[in-house]
Amino acid sequence: QVQLQESGPGLVKPSETLSLTCTVSGGSVNNNAFYWGWIRQAPGKGLEWVGSIFYNGSTYYNPSLKSRLTISVETSKNEFSLNLSSATAADTAVYYCVREGILIAFGEFEYYYGMDVWGQGTTVSVSS
């Protein structure tokens, strides 16, 4: 079965770039049946969608983060990554990587199956 594992620094200094990688095992990122996404959860708060990427590199970002966010996919390594520049304390959160099931037919999006696989999450603190 597919498993996702987040990795990256647990502590980032303010104004620096927060970088995380999600390694996919038991399946391939090079698959047009899924988006690969990032969700974060600030301490004691709800879930916030960060952004998602398709295997061909098409990206979909939270408008509130778009100016600082880059999500990329490396099919040869079977992983995808998040880079969030100019980090502030407000970026402190548990970051989850997720798999989103979709149906693409004749090149068009047709159906969404939800976030069916989640990583265990990694805590990132932004602090000097």
Place this chain on the structure above:
Amino acid sequence: EIVLTQSPGTLSLSPGERATLSCRTSQSVITKTYISWYQQKPGQAPRLLIYNGFNRATGIPDRFSGSGSGTDFSLTISSLEPEDFAVYFCQQFGTSLVTFGQGTKLEIK
């Protein structure tokens, strides 16, 4: 951006009781906009329960059901088991954007 508002914030019930959680969207959910529900227990990642409003995800017990249309959606747990006490989030996906509700905490009365 579609805003999702969940109610109540906290729901206190006993095992065996029926739970109904609400999720209201700021705009009517139209074609190719999808509502999902997730359960999160302390210290764990969320788990997908329901997709497209009413479809149970793989392995989800049939005591969980989703319904709704337009701007009003609900998650019902027909008879609460001890392991069902958790936080529940609704989520919408549409035009390649995702938003979550703020969550409903289901606690033991």
